[in-house]
Amino acid sequence: MSSAVAERSAIELDLDEIRSVVAANASAVDRAELPASWLLPELAQRGLLDSGAEDVANLAHLIDTIAQEDLATAFSVWAHRMVLEYLTRAERSPFIDEELAELRTGARVGSTAMASGVKALAGIEALPVTATRDGDGLRLDGVIPWASNLTANGTVVLPAGQVGAPPIAVALRLDTPGITRRDVRGLLALEATASGSLQLSGVRVDPAAVLSGDLGTLVRGFRPAFLILQSSFALGLARRAVAEAQTLDHRPDQLALRPQVQAIAAALARHTATRDRLAAAPGQASDRELLTLRLDVVELAVAATRLESTLTGGRGYLAASPTARRLREAAFLPIQSPSEGHLRWELSSLASTA
Numbered sequence: 229m230s231s232a233v234a235e236r237s238a239i240e241l242d243l244d245e246i247r248s249v250v251a252a253n254a255s256a257v258d259r260a261e262l263p264a265s266w267l268l269p270e271l272a273q274r275g276l277l278d279s280g281a282e283d284v285a286n287l288a289h290l291i292d293t294i295a296q297e298d299l300a301t302a303f304s305v306w307a308h309r310m311v312l313e314y315l316t317r318a319e320r321s322p323f324i325d326e327e328l329a330e331l332r333t334g335a336r337v338g339s340t341a342m343a344s345g346v347k348a349l350a351g352i353e354a355l356p357v358t359a360t361r362d363g364d365g366l367r368l369d370g371v372i373p374w375a376s377n378l379t380a381n382g383t384v385v386l387p388a389g390q391v392g393a394p395p396i397a398v399a400l401r402l403d404t405p406g407i408t409r410r411d412v413r414g415l416l417a418l419e420a421t422a423s424g425s426l427q428l429s430g431v432r433v434d435p436a437a438v439l440s441g442d443l444g445t446l447v448r449g450f451r452p453a454f455l456i457l458q459s460s461f462a463l464g465l466a467r468r469a470v471a472e473a474q475t476l477d478h479r480p481d482q483l484a485l486r487p488q489v490q491a492i493a494a495a496l497a498r499h500t501a502t503r504d505r506l507a508a509a510p511g512q513a514s515d516r517e518l519l520t521l522r523l524d525v526v527e528l529a530v531a532a533t534r535l536e537s538t539l540t541g542g543r544g545y546l547a548a549s550p551t552a553r554r555l556r557e558a559a560f561l562p563i564q565s566p567s568e569g570h571l572r573w574e575l576s577s578l579a580s581t582a
C-alpha cells in the first residue's frame with residue numbers, strides 16, 4: 229500500500245470501494261434485476277449501518293457518494309437508515325432491541341412510511357391510518373399509499389392517528405397478520421425499490437411496538453437528519469450530472485452552454501457547503517435552513533440532470549443510458565415528501581409567522 233493510500237482514512241477507502249460496486253450494479257438495479265436494498269448487508273459488514281444519530285455528517289457523505297452512481301440504491305439506504313434512527317429514539321424493549329439488531333446486520337430491511345406523518349403535521353392532510361384501543365394493545369386500520377423497501381423481511385415504521393389522543397408512530401413487521409402489501413410496477417425510475425402501498429385491516433399492535441406516543445416530538449427529533457440525508461442523495465445525483473456536463477466541452481454548441489454549466493457547478497458547491505455545515509451540527513439547524521436546503525437541492529438536481537441531457541445529445545436520450553437514468557431518477561425528487569409544493573408552502577408559512 230502506498231503511503232498516500234495509507235494516510236487516507238478507512239471510511240474514504242470504504243467509500244471508494246462502495247462507489248465502484250454501486251456503479252457496477254447501477255444498470256441491473258435500474259432494470260430491477262437487483263433489489264435496491266442489495267447494498268445493506270455490505271454496509272452492515274463494514275459497520276456503516278451502526279453509526280448513531282449523531283453521525284449525520286458521515287452518513288450524508290456515504291449517501292451522497294452512493295447517489296453519484298445510483299439514486300435507487302441511495303434512496304433504499306436512506307430509508308433503511310431512517311428506520312434505524314426512529315427505533316434508536318424509541319423507548320427500549322426486547323422487541324425494539326431485536327429489530328435494531330437485525331436492521332444493523334441487514335438481516336431485516338427498514339421501510340419508512342412517514343410521508344403521511346410529515347404531511348399531517350404540516351396540516352396538509354389527515355393521517356390515513358387510525359389506531360384504536362384493543363385490550364392492552366392497539367388495532368390499526370387504513371392505507372399507506374406509498375412506501376419503499378417493502379421486502380419480505382421488512383420492518384415498516386408508520387404514523388397513526390388516534391381519537392382524543394396525539395398521533396403515534398409504530399414499528400411493524402410486514403408479515404404481521406392484517407397487512408396486505410400491493411407492489412406498484414411500471415415506475416419511471418426506482419423500480420427496484422420495492423415500492424407500493426399497504427392496506428392495514430385490524431392489525432394488532434403490541435404496546436412495545438409503539439415508538440412514540442407523540443408523533444410530533446418524534447418527527448421534530450429526527451427531522452434534521454431526515455432532511456439532510458434526503459438532501460444528500462439529491463446532491464449526489466446533481467454532483468454526477470454536473471461532473472458529466474463538465475466533460476462535454478468539445479463542440480461549439482456545447483461551449484455555448486458553458487455559462488450554464490459554470491452557474492450550476494457554483495450552486496452545487498454552495499449547497500454542498502450548506503449541507504456540510506448543517507450536517508456537522510444538525511441539532512442547531514433551523515427549520516428554515518433545512519427546508520431551504522432541501523428545496524434548493526431538488527431544483528439543482530432537476531436542472532443539472534436536464535443540462536447533462538442537453539449536452540449529451542442523442543446518445544443520452546437512449547432510455548437505458550446513465551444520462552437518461554439520472555433524468556428519470558431526478559423526476560422523483562420534487563414529488564418525494566416533503567414535496568416541492570409542500571416545501572414552498574411550509575417556507576411561506578414560516579415567512580408569514582416570522
Ligand SMILES: Cc1cc2nc3c(=O)[nH]c(=O)nc-3n(C[C@H](O)[C@H](O)[C@H](O)COP(=O)(O)OP(=O)(O)OC[C@H]3O[C@@H](n4cnc5c(N)ncnc54)[C@H](O)[C@@H]3O)c2cc1C
Nearest residue numbers: 307340341342343344373374375376412418423563564565
Ligand atoms: C416511487 C415512490 C416511492 C415512495 N416511497 C415512499 C417511502 O418510502 N415512504 C414514504 O413515506 N413515502 C413514499 N412515497 C410517497 C412520496 O414521498 C410522496 O408522499 C408522494 O409521492 C406524494 O404524492 P401525493 O401528494 O399525491 O400523495 P400520495 O401519498 O401519493 O397519495 C394521495 C392519494 O393519491 C392516491 N394514490 C396514491 N398512489 C396511488 C396509486 N399508485 N394508484 C392510485 N391511486 C393512488 C391515493 O388515493 C392517495 O390517498 C413514495 C412515492 C413514490 C412515487
